Amino acid sequence: MHLAALNIYxxxxxxxxxxxSAGVDxxxxxGDRRFLVVDPQGAFMTQRSVARMxxxxxxxxxxxxxxxxxxHGSLKVRRxxxxxxxxxxxxxxRSEGLRAED
Numbered sequence: 001m002h003l004a005a006l007n008i009y010x011x012x013x014x015x016x017x018x019x020x021s022a023g024v025d026x027x028x029x030x031g032d033r034r035f036l037v038v039d040p041q042g043a044f045m046t047q048r049s050v051a052r053m054x055x056x057x058x059x060x061x062x063x064x065x066x067x068x069x070x071x072h073g074s075l076k077v078r079r080x081x082x083x084x085x086x087x088x089x090x091x092x093x094r095s096e097g098l099r100a101e102d
Contacts, residue, residue: 008032010058010065013046017059031060036092043091 007016012033023030037045037053047053056069060079068074 010035010060011056011067012036012044013050013053014067015054015057017057034060035065036090038088038090041091042089 005018006020006022007018008022008029008031009016010031010033012035014037019031022032027034035058039045045053056067059066059068063079065077065079066074067077
C-alpha cells in the first residue's frame with residue numbers, strides 16, 4: 001500500500017488541510033471533522049446542499065479554529081468551550097438532540 005497524501009477536515013464539508021501525520025483516537029483522526037456548520041434550526045449543513053462550502057478553508061491549532069475564504073478574510077474561533085454559552089440542539093442526518101455550543 002502506498003499513501004500519497006494525508007488530509008484532515010477540521011470542519012465537516014469545508015476544505016481539507018494536508019498534514020504530514022495524524023494521531024488517531026476513539027473518534028478517528030485527531031482534528032478531523034470535530035466541528036460542523038448548522039443552520040438556524042440546528043440542522044447540519046453540507047456541500048450537498050451548499051456547494052460554496054467547498055470554498056471555505058479551515059485550519060486548527062491547539063487554541064483556535066480559523067475559517068477563511070478568498071476575498072472574505074478569516075474568522076478565528078477559540079476551541080475551548082465557553083462554560084456560559086447557551087447550548088443548542090443539533091440534528092445530524094436522523095440523529096437529533098445532539099448539543100452544540102452557541
